[in-house]
Amino acid sequence: MKDVAALAKVGLSTVSRVVNGDNRVSDAKTAAVLQAIRELGFRRNDSARQLRVGATQSIGLVIENVIDPFFSHLTHAVENYSLERNTLLLSASSTRDPERTRRLVLEFCARRVDGLIVTPADTEETGYLQAEMDAGTPMVFVDRPPRGIEADTVLTGDRSGAARGVAHLIRHGHRRIACVTDRGQLHTAAQRLAGYRDALDAAAIRYDPELVYSATPSVENFRTPVARMLALDNPPTAVFTGNNRSTVAILRVMAGWDTRPALVGFDDFELADALHPGVTVVAQHPAEMGRAAAEQLFRRIGGDTGPPRHTILGTTLIPRGSGEIPPSRK
Amino acid sequence: MKDVAALAKVGLSTVSRVVNGDNRVSDAKTAAVLQAIRELGFRRNDSARQLRVGATQSIGLVIENVIDPFFSHLTHAVENYSLERNTLLLSASSTRDPERTRRLVLEFCARRVDGLIVTPADTEETGYLQAEMDAGTPMVFVDRPPRGIEADTVLTGDRSGAARGVAHLIRHGHRRIACVTDRGQLHTAAQRLAGYRDALDAAAIRYDPELVYSATPSVENFRTPVARMLALDNPPTAVFTGNNRSTVAILRVMAGWDTRPALVGFDDFELADALHPGVTVVAQHPAEMGRAAAEQLFRRIGGDTGPPRHTILGTTLIPRGSGEIPPSRK
DNA sequence: TTCAAATATGAAAACGTTACCAAACACAAG
DNA sequence: CTTGTGTTTGGTAACGTTTTCATATTTGAA
Known part of the structure; x- marks a missing residue:
């Protein structure tokens, strides 16, 4: 960006303005900057930007395992929802390993994701979750509630x-x-x-x-x-x-x-x-669950500080034959 | 971190050293810093760190769709491999939409992922891929080769x-x-x-x-x-x-x-x-493909600049009955 | 003691952005 | 010819780290 500014013979701020589509910059300079950008093949470094701005435009998703269709459908829904919100998705499978879950959550938080959707491992020691939430990372829990923590959940009935x-x-x-x-x-x-x-x-x-x-x-x-x-x-x-x-x-x-x-x-x-x-x-x-979780998470990211919200999604009975077999004769 | 330094009455560098486990810092100060960290609930901001260090410790994965078991298995393998390498995974489904694919790749690159594994959308205009590769983001293509680009591929036979x-x-x-x-x-x-x-x-x-x-x-x-x-x-x-x-x-x-x-x-x-x-x-x-792609990508990230490598994985014929039905009588 | 070497420490620059602020300039109204 | 208002501009300080470098301070001989 410095280089672009130099080449276009304008100030750093002007380049930044052009890149961000700020319209109050003269046509002449805009053109010069654009030219320089093209010439240098410049692309803005979004992680630097995010450091300055303070939001990473990314959320984390910790599920049990992507290869389980239940979770892959859920993942896809979250993906779609967050993409609409211009947010990227860091996702990972905990494989039911509490240590791995912990590590993932912590690493996501260290990168300052804007929020987290988590399927807690069942045997989990959950203290660290509370700590990270207190530290300001909104979380919503999906499929299973966290042990001993009051937080947003999205569960099946x-x-x-x-x-x-x-x-x-x-x-x-x-x-x-x-x-x-x-x-x-x-x-x-x-x-x-x-x-x-x-x-x-x-x-x-x-x-x-x-x-x-x-x-x-x-x-x-x-x-x-x-x-x-x-x-x-x-x-x-x-x-x-x-x-x-x-x-x-x-x-x-x-x-x-x-x-x-x-x-x-x-x-x-x-x-x-x-x-x-x-x-x-x-x-x-699962897709509805993913979407509901994402919605709630973005509500929190947007600043909603209301009380924890518990969403329960209903189920649908689909008769296909195996459940309608009568008891065999005694 | 500044706050920690202030509270522990030490320099910023000392805190950094303690956080990074640099051993040449006195026990007294180490203790003070640790204490301050605990007191303030400090956690290092990894994205700031990465800005300074220059590697994001994350890779991007663009597949066709997570809900396809082929891709979810592939994803899981990549996930595991990169986790071993202490690298997080940004993943997304292109849903066969060339525009979405493009957007995802570009956004991943803007965040300066260390590398990218991509299943190119079939009808894709691939110029931008070449541009990003030239700009220094290593890519390996999986399941399908990119149109008109010489690059690492991992395909099925x-x-x-x-x-x-x-x-x-x-x-x-x-x-x-x-x-x-x-x-x-x-x-x-x-x-x-x-x-x-x-x-x-x-x-x-x-x-x-x-x-x-x-x-x-x-x-x-x-x-x-x-x-x-x-x-x-x-x-x-x-x-x-x-x-x-x-x-x-x-x-x-x-x-x-x-x-x-x-x-x-x-x-x-x-x-x-x-x-x-x-x-x-x-x-x-699919799992082997994911692993092979991840291996090759990390080789590139590690600095390998050899010629493009094309890996082809074999298939296994599994007879289960339907393929052994003889032709019905004329 | 004295000096060299080793060790601990902190100040400050850097990473690539954005945002604040003030300066420069233009233009219209009084 | 002022004065005021508005628009473009660039300088500079952040954001939260790491890293380089120079400055203490200690240690261990001589």
Whole structure:
């Protein structure tokens, strides 16, 4: 910029004005500056600008993992929203590692992002989050609330959604319904399990712990426990799964079985409709969640200092066949 | 930092030294500084630091769309690699919009990212890319080469991979094989179509343009053309699809059909194995591509000025059933 | 003691911008 | 011919760091 000023034989301020489209600069000088800029191939250094101006025009997004379609849809929505706001997105996957989460959040804050959208790792020690918020970085939490912190959240109606899914199975005649979820420490898993129990209670069905299994979803983790469940004297005739990873894992476990229990999964996934039978799901709306979180964050960045706002997004039950299978004859 | 220096009654430089772990500062002062830092809740402003030091410790990633699993896997690999290098990732989806791509690249460069990994939009005017590279931002292109620019690329062996997929169908007795791909302008689509022809040629099968259809993949776009193809006098007994979006769309189109042609898809996707029959694919390795691209980019950032390097990653044929269906009886 | 070498320290310049301020100039009105 | 008002201008001080350099201060022989 100095060079441009020199070449165009004008003051530094004039160059700055031209670059910023300030119109009160004579046509002659504007032309000279533009010429010099072209000649030198000058491009303004935005990070220097931001240092001076005090806003980085960037926000951070810490999710669990981009490769999970739930989070990639959420990410895309945040991306779009912030792009409209001329803000760039620093994003990263925590991969459920609390240490990595912490590191990412801290690094984002050190770079002075204008705000942060975070899916907190479940086991997390959250003190540092509070500290960074106090230091002035607005944060909104998405999918899961942070432990012991009062802050903006955008969550799915996990409990009621799960209850609706299970009620759907009950409505189709099931009384023995298994529940397979992600690790119990996970807030969403716990909520959905609670919803499962709500539905049972509402139908006066006894809760049977033998029908419940929680673990990090994978075919290996689920195979034996699920097989064991279905070999019980009084086996479940239906299964409710607590998230898309669990649903997919269960589908793999049951691949090739001749007779399958009814299935309702929490969270939709691609090709759920193309399977046989199609998989009935309680769909979340990740894109809407992302957008809602971004909206709230920008509200905060814009200076809103109102009380924490908790947004809960509803779910949509999508019957596709697997949830409408009746209980097999005794 | 100034405040810390004042409170600790030391010079600015001393604070800086302590913050950076420079060991040649007395224990007494170190303690005082640390104390002041704690008291004031000071955190270094990394973007200011970077302005001074001259490297932003961040790279940009412009992909087509995060919600495409191919790209989300790629993204995750880049994320991991750059995190190891203590570098943050600015990422964004171009959504195939050349104008958006351009804007993103330019904005990343304006922020002086240390480097850029780009999936160029297919119809793109690429002059600005060259300009930014000349201005000193290293770039590596992934999945597709940029039009008319000599630069590092990391691509899949599209042509040979497609040929292998089609050869697989031929080996199972098919002679009438349809090819359904993404828009022809798309580099990868064109390459894969070429691979399809290679395989036909190798088997001395006449290329029949009636069996080829290209369009942006969607159920609506594919339904009629595919139905028409299969209603030909001499219909295809097998279909080769050019990418995961196309494969999924075709699966939806054919959902519920009583008799289905054999199918081999380019690019793997979740649940391909859980369908009936499982979908045979020529799998790409998006994570490896991401990693390779990141490696090459960091090599450049590290100062490597060697000639452009072109990495081509192989594909893996995964037979799952759909590709092994024999031609239906005449 | 004395001197050289090593070590600790702080002042000030730099990184590339923007923003404030005052100076210079033009022009119209009195 | 003043005076006032408005427009362009450039100088300079920030923004929050790091780094260079020169100046203490200490240390360890001689």
